[in-house]
Amino acid sequence: MGQASPPVLIFLAFGFFFATYNLVSMIMHNRSIGKLVYDDLDGEASFDPVIQMPEELKKPKNAKMPFHVALTATDAPYSKWQCRIMYYWYKKKKDLSGSEMGGFTRILHSGKPDNLMDEMPTVVVDPLPAGLDRGYIVLNRPWAFVQWLKKATIEEEYILMAEPDHIFVNPLPNLARGGMPAAFPFFYIEPAKFEDIIRKYYPEEKGPVTNIDPIGNSPVIIKKVFTLEMLSLPASNLPMIYELLSEPRDSQEFLEKIAPTWMDVSLKMKNDTETDKAFGWVLEMYAYAVAAALNDVQHVLRKDFMLQPPWDLNTGNFFIIHYTYGCDYNLKGQLTYGKIGEWRFDKRSYLRAPPPKNLPLPPPGVPESVVTLVKMVNEATANIPNWDTE
Numbered sequence: 001m002g003q004a005s006p007p008v009l010i011f012l013a014f015g016f017f018f019a020t021y022n023l024v025s026m027i028m029h030n031r032s033i034g035k036l037v038y039d040d041l042d043g044e045a046s047f048d049p050v051i052q053m054p055e056e057l058k059k060p061k062n063a064k065m066p067f068h069v070a071l072t073a074t075d076a077p078y079s080k081w082q083c084r085i086m087y088y089w090y091k092k093k094k095d096l097s098g099s100e101m102g103g104f105t106r107i108l109h110s111g112k113p114d115n116l117m118d119e120m121p122t123v124v125v126d127p128l129p130a131g132l133d134r135g136y137i138v139l140n141r142p143w144a145f146v147q148w149l150k151k152a153t154i155e156e157e158y159i160l161m162a163e164p165d166h167i168f169v170n171p172l173p174n175l176a177r178g179g180m181p182a183a184f185p186f187f188y189i190e191p192a193k194f195e196d197i198i199r200k201y202y203p204e205e206k207g208p209v210t211n212i213d214p215i216g217n218s219p220v221i222i223k224k225v226f227t228l229e230m231l232s233l234p235a236s237n238l239p240m241i242y243e244l245l246s247e248p249r250d251s252q253e254f255l256e257k258i259a260p261t262w263m264d265v266s267l268k269m270k271n272d273t274e275t276d277k278a279f280g281w282v283l284e285m286y287a288y289a290v291a292a293a294l295n296d297v298q299h300v301l302r303k304d305f306m307l308q309p310p311w312d313l314n315t316g317n318f319f320i321i322h323y324t325y326g327c328d329y330n331l332k333g334q335l336t337y338g339k340i341g342e343w344r345f346d347k348r349s350y351l352r353a354p355p356p357k358n359l360p361l362p363p364p365g366v367p368e369s370v371v372t373l374v375k376m377v378n379e380a381t382a383n384i385p386n387w388d389t390e
Contacts, residue, residue: 065174066102067158067221071166072144074137075110077390081354082164082347084387087120088380089168099171102156109144115389123148134270138284141217142263149256154224159255161218165347166306167321167376174221175302175319181222181254181292183215183299184306189285190214197275201265201290212293216285217262219305219320222255254297262291310335313367321373323347333365345374353390357381 069090073079083106094101106122108114113124125147133139145161158174175182191198191212198209266287269275279286292299307318310327326348328341335341343362349355359378362370381387 064100065158065176066100066156067160067174067176068102068154068156069104069160069162070107070145070148071105071162071164071218072107072109072141073164074140075108075112075114077353078347078351079164080114080116080390081350083116084119084354084384085377085380086162086164086166086168088384089376093168093171096171098173100174101160101168101172103154105148105152107144107148109140109147123152125151132267136270136283138281139266139270141284142259142266142287145255145259146263149259158221158223161220161222161255162320163218163322165323166219167323167373168319169307169315169321169372169376170317170319172319175300175305176221176223177300181220181297181299182302182305183213183220185214185301185303186216186282186285187214188282189216189289191286191289194278194286197278198286198290200272200275201268202293206294211298212289213299213301215289215292215299215301216282217288220288220299222258224254224256258288258291258295258297261294262288265291265294307369309369309373310337310367312369315369315372321369321376323373327362327366327370327373329362329366329370331363333363345370345377354387355381357387 071083071086073083087104087106090101090104093099104121106116106120108122108124109127111124111126113122116122125144127133127140128143158176160172191209191214195209198212202209202212266284269279269283269287276283304318306320306322307315308322308325310325310329312318315321323345324347326337326344326346328336328339328344328346330336331342343360343366345359345362355377357378358381359374361374
């Protein structure tokens with residue numbers, strides 16, 4: 001085979017140069033104006049527009065990217081029975097085809113061991129100093145992650161931040177793309193709607209409020225990179241926390257970079273009357289979204305990450321069932337939301353003790369998502385030893 005002539009080689013070199021230039025320019029341009037949203041449940045991306053370079057292009061075709069499953073919890077009966085069901089389904093789905101789930105940790109922020117220590121991997125961390133959460137228990141979540149990341153040795157490069165009321169309905173792959181975290185977009189997280197409030201924590205020099213993703217901290221799959229940024233809270237306010245965060249470490253993680261900011265913003269939001277009133281029970285979710293944006297972190301938004309009965313009617317290709325809403329129906333299978341139904345499943349009915357085994361199935365006509373939820377709860381309670389233990 002003959003050698004290419006110098007003019008041909010020069011032509012090819014210029015061609016590669018311009019192709020590379022255009023690709024880099026497109027990526028940089030799109031990073032500044034949009035987000036990547038996975039809308040289709042078959043994994044196809046719709047562009048809002050794209051701001052990522054697929055991690056898959058950088059790894060062997062069949063290589064896995066395992067992630068560690070971490071959920072924060074208390075020692076209350078209400079939290080414990082949900083954790084037991086969640087862990088049961090984690091074990092059932094972990095090793096199935098398509099799953100990239102790695103290890104598991106329940107981060108118990110009650111400050112002392114409980115009776116589930118031998119049932120599931122657990123790390124005990126301290127709650128916030130007395131009175132600091134002002135009765136808003138989820139304010140302990142960012143502080144729990146700060147402590148866990150300080151003391152834990154995590155083999156996986158990625159972490160899934162999960163919650164007790166999550167059930168894995170399908171094997172969960174690593175949805176993070178190109179080093180960007182993956183998150184579920186919540187319709188009720190609307191930073192632009194509350195721009196005046198958001199600007200108290202996200203100054204104009206950081207950019208438009210549309211930089212803030214419509215998410216909470218969970219579910220999020222996030223990679224470990226970068227260095228820890230310290231809390232801006234004075235040491236006199238939280239000496240215990242400040243001392244912990246001031247200790248040097250050789251390497252830090254992406255989540256560790258965000259977690260202290262997340263905690264800082266959460267506390268400031270809770271202590272601001274206007275913010276507390278506007279955000280209510282989702283305040284900590286807004287705090288995570290703002291903390292991520294303050295650290296210049298954007299997420300791939302995956303609508304198929306999670307379904308929420310009774311509003312999502314089918315489990316389909318979703319990965320997690322989030323049973324935060326009550327499911328109330330009459331005997332004709334009609335939703336009676338806001339009114340206690342003749343048939344119902346609501347986790348809040350079991351605040352002081354776990355639900356009984358073999359819950360009655362919904363009447364005919366109730367969506368498949370609700371039927372599947374109850375069946376999965378029933379399977380777990382039938383197989384978990386000593387289920388009635390509080």
